[in-house]
Amino acid sequence: MSSQNVIPAKAGIQTLDPGFRQGDVLLPPDVAAPLSRSWTEAEAFEFCSALTKSHYENFPVGSFLMPRALQPAVHSLYAFMRTADDFSDERRMPGDEQERLAYLNAWDRMLSACEAGRQPAGTAAGWHPIFIALKITLDTYQLPVQWLRDLLTAFKMDCTVRRYQTYEDLLRYCRYSANPVGRLILTLFGYRSEELYRLSDAICTGLQLANHWQDVAVDLEKDRIYLPQEDLDRFGVSVSSLQKKICDASFKQLLQFEVQKTRAFFEQGRPLPGRVRGRLRLELGLTWKGGVRILDKIEAAGCDVFHRRPVVTKFDWLRLFISSVIPACRKPESGDGSPADDRGG
Structure with a gap:
């Protein structure tokens, strides 16, 4: 791989084109794309909000009924869930079962790093905006990370249980x-x-x-x-x-x-x-x-x-x-x- 395709490593995590590499797994190019730039906290929450509003669900998650002060937190949680759900859906994420599981495992590792606080200070350059916003939400509202891991368990089941x-x-x-x-x-x-x-x-x-x-x-x-x-x-x-x-x-x-x-x-x-x-x-x-x-x-x-x-x-x-x-x-x-x-x- 040529040097021009390598994004500088941050906090011991290396990002490569076309995806985010952590150990032996990759994120798909569209999900990895935001890793090529730095994000402020405000920009990270805006990213999550835009992703949330671009999807339709049966039920009004993060709708106008949510107090404005809570909407950024809800959007950060939804962005994390929506992306993981996309990894498990073969219609949205073409590829074999093992590839989709690899994406989910990468997302799981990023969650663990987020929980451990291995996040660069300031703009958190090199970190995915979803995890920048998610870290703030988890810390602010003292949310159990285990509930997010439970969701990842379900998404992994989607890849293997029919x-x-x-x-x-x-x-x-x-x-x-x-x-x-x-x-x-x-x-x-x-x-x-x-x-x-x-x-x-x-x-x-x-x-x-x-x-x-x-x-x-x-x-x-x-x-x-x-x-x-x-x-x-x-x-x-x-x-x-x-x-x-x-x-x-x-x-x-x-x-x-x-x-x-x-x-x-x-x-x-x-x-x-x-x-x-x-x-x-x-x-x-x-x-x-x-x-x-x-x-x-x-x-x-x-x-x-x-x-x-x-x-x-x-x-x-x-x-x-x-x-x-x-x-x-x-x-x-x-x-x-x-x-x-x-x-x-």
Whole structure:
């Protein structure tokens, strides 16, 4: 490799064109590109904000409902998650399984360096802007890094696991892929109650499951099946029939079964919005209703998710927003473990 392609090493970490090299792994060129320049803290947060706003999600993560003071922190977390998620998605990141795992391992090592504080002072030249912003967020809000590692575990599972034998196997995946997000948001707002974390886990698991059921057809195109094998066997649904998109009585009974189990998670987490205050109450209430609305749409379609993907439309969100405003104006229930300052107001 010619010397003109080598970016000077920083803090013992060497960056090379076309990607970031750490040990024996590389980051893809588009992700490594920001490493070729220095970033101020303000620029790093702007980078994360732009990345966040360029993606659409089912649920309003970092939306206008978030207090302006918290949006940079939310955007830095989202940028970290979104990039890692892209590494695990073969449609967004062409390459074999081992290459995608290598990207995730590089991201994991960068997280460890970030946690250890091995970050150059000042502009942090040579560091990825996502980790510059993330380091500040982690330190400012005292967020457990383990929750980010749990997310990386889920993304690595996405690279290697395409079938789930039991429902408990699927719930384990949800504990890594979804639950940390809710805990991070609660903690950003100053809530550190284990009871609230458990309610959040229920909602986040429900959201993840609802997404799986609306995306049965989409996931099949990627050779992924989140319907547990034990449930397929219970209703006599074969993998072959799924691949052929046969929406018969057996499949409809199967999906109805999954939808009902998912509703139980939403019911378990239902008290959460009423236990927090301000904008967070509205945000969580809207998110809860959005997840339930997906389940409603699956059932309204007769559980046929093969021929039309159930989605929450902008009109749906408007109605859900209006229906969430009045409950959000009520005082939080007692014993909510809320912080002294209302960051959600």
